[in-house]
Amino acid sequence: MSDLPKAYEPQAIAESLYARWLHDGNHRADPGSLKPAFSLVMPPPNITGMLTLGHVLNNSLQDVLARKARLEGREVLWLPGTDHAGLATEMVVERSLRKQRGIGRREAGREEFLRLVQEWRETHGRIIIEQLKKLGSSADWSRERFTMDGDYSRAVQRVFVELYRKGLIYRGKRMINWCPASLTALSDEEVLPREEQSNLYYVRYAVEGDPGSFLTVATTRPETIPGDTGIAVHPEDERYRRWIGGRALRPFPQGPIPIVADAAVDPTFGTGALKITPAHDKLDFEIGHRHGLPIVDILHPDGHLHCPAVPELDGLDRFEARKKAASLLEEKGLLAKVEDYLHTVGVSERANVPIEPRLSEQWFLRYPKLEEALRVVREGRIRFFPEHWEKVYEHWIENIQDWCISRQVWWGHRIPVWWKEGSHRCQVESPGPDWIQDPDTLDTWFSSWLWAFETMDPATRQKFYPTSVLVTGPDIIFLWVARMIIAGLEFQPGRGPGLEENIPFRAVYFTGLIRDRLGRKMSKSLGNSPDPLVLIEKYGADGLRFGLLRIAPQGQDIRFDEKQIEEGRNFCNKLWNACRFRIRYAPISADAHPWEHRLSPFAVEMLAALGRTGIRLEEAFAAYEFSEAAGLLYAFVWDDFCASFLEAAKVDLTREGSPTASGTLAAFDYALSWTLRLLHPFCPFVTEELWNRLELGPSTIQFAGWFGAAEARELEERLAATKEAALQARAIYQAAERGRHLRSTYGVPSNQKVPFLLRADTPLGDAERAVLAALASASEIADVDGPPPKAPMVLTAVGELYLPLEGILDLELERKRLTNEKEKLARNWKGIQERLQNPEVSARVPAEKLEAWKEQAKQLESAMRRIEDQLRELSQ
């Protein structure tokens, strides 16, 4: 055990510690273990992903849970992996293909393109995994899974076949969300609403057989006019009633279209007349369907117009066409007016372009087990933290739509359907050489919804499924969380048929979103997302983790500020230096029993604070309040342990023949040993390093036990007889603080030792007096019987403290200070008196509370009297 470097240098230790943990297999989960199980599955990051602060937060939280569980003696499985992210990866690879060879995936061909994706995945796909290791994540990397692994892929296909046979998966021609940039269908959940400033065009349609009459329609999309096959008005709308059943003239290509009545039209919006383009709008499609209107598709899949009948528009991009259509209308005198209009458009999550509602033949899933999915959450078998996400979940389940699961994407799980001469078969293996497999792949989420159990072999499932908790962001509550619950209930991977055994997790912890200092979302384009690896480089993984977790309250977004990470690092350094201090005194005891020694009041008080912290920590963890837990530990280490106890210990340890010195060392070692373990989940590296350097126990801290509520209570019981001592320690700390206030008020510099005088309420022992002197930087603290002449005074919990320095007393200042103090006390006293004298209060407030107030008033009175005495003294 040698002296420690002056400051904690995270870079120097992290790598080798992590390598040792891996080498020793410390994070491997053993399904055969007899220990109680604790398990998590890591939300698999995309293979295109780079580590973001969101990942840091999410994985730090999981690591805290995993490491705490190991310390508690549980068998932990934290199962990691990556997600193939069909569309995202395909876009990334296609982009680089275009850049390098100037061709798209279609020119390259399916086989060649997939080869390139594989290649890309091998070189880039695990970057984020390596980054997670730098964070200290204690996942069981030997079990790393990938959603395109052979076994996993087969499971995805088997599940498809199973659901198909149950009649839950079907093929249908429906209105779906089409992404014109990625050229694929999307599910409703992958379409995000975005507010856009656009225009509302008022277009005049001539009414057939009624010369000079026009029906004006308000639309945001004049470019879809060629696809109009009708006009709809509300059946009760008096303005248009006479025209129902008639026809209007479509401006281009010119032609008559029927005017129909439909209750879905809102007569109060726009003009109350709606142009019907059944091929390009969901509502229009429904109305068109009801009235037997033809469907005219005027868009190519890529969003360019396909309408040879209107050459001016044909081939234009949809946004170009919009402008062109407006000017065509203008020319024809059919554009009544244009208004500015703010509205919401659906945007493709990945490609970030407005989606097109499009009629298309796709595969759909009718969700099974919805009743049960609702029930397991309502009945608390799965608990959400924060709780309010339950409502969001319920609302989604109750209004659920069939899931469009096919994608016109190559990178992904190929749909297990085989075609021959227009007929198809659904099975995993090919039915024969002349059968052709469906070209489409499955939505990536159709594979991730199996993640909680298809990543586990039977033995692992037996031990670890259902998992204990899922830590994830609320942005994927539908995409992933809800679907995983449904999958668990439907496929029943658990030990038995009960709901309880098949839910994928018992709790879901939703993290907050990390925003920048100005409250904006982190995004690449804003350039406001710091690189976590740079932060790790600067502050260490421990500093980053602790700093971030301390400011991440449950359920609230986090405003990120690098200052807070700096604080995390400073905290680690504080801990480091407390250990550095300890090493200099005496050998450390790995199994200290402070209660077997004679203890100073300061040691008692610190141990009591440890006990309090332990109990509150347990409550915080039970409620998944991680920032609360980190805050408790921060306060204990910084305030109770370092600022108070350690400073007092300096006196005890340097006093010749102090009878409490051995107790102070024992208390130090005992508290430090537990503190390191309590902090280990938050700061794995520095705690492991210190644990080893101080030789506090076995070769790794990771399984060294946990200071839970039971241990905390046991400690409190052992200290029960010493409550008085703890109070005394607190009184001395308070007196020292008041003394420093006096010094500061009179401008005595910190480095100048000055004598104090004390009129003590009860005699003060030498040891306590020495600590008070040290904390107040006093050269001595001498007893007096009465007020010394003309010396500034403060009231303290141990008596009146005077600073009797010749010539420094500023009478005016001192009078003002004391008068202010008295007034403050008086205000306080008055408030209590009013309460006590109010008959309604005494009638309602419990007696013990009244007693406490009376006691408080008495103390205030005594304090005021003393200040008055002093004021009188000064004016003599």
Add this chain to the structure above:
RNA sequence: GCGCGGUUAGCUUAGUGGUAGAGCGCUCGCUUCACACGCGAGAGGUCAUAGGUUCGAACCCUAUACCGCGCACCA
């Protein structure tokens, strides 16, 4: 439009009925023998607004405003 959160010191926030707490930042003083990634002291708040309940409200209720999020077929 409906629903859910939030609004406390310059910033980040704790505080679910009895005199508003912390960290950062700021000001001042300290190379005090663990730590300047530190130590000490101080200034700084009509708890978003308006009503209500209560002896008493940051806290409970009702509106309003602003911010964020979810949901929704008003073109």
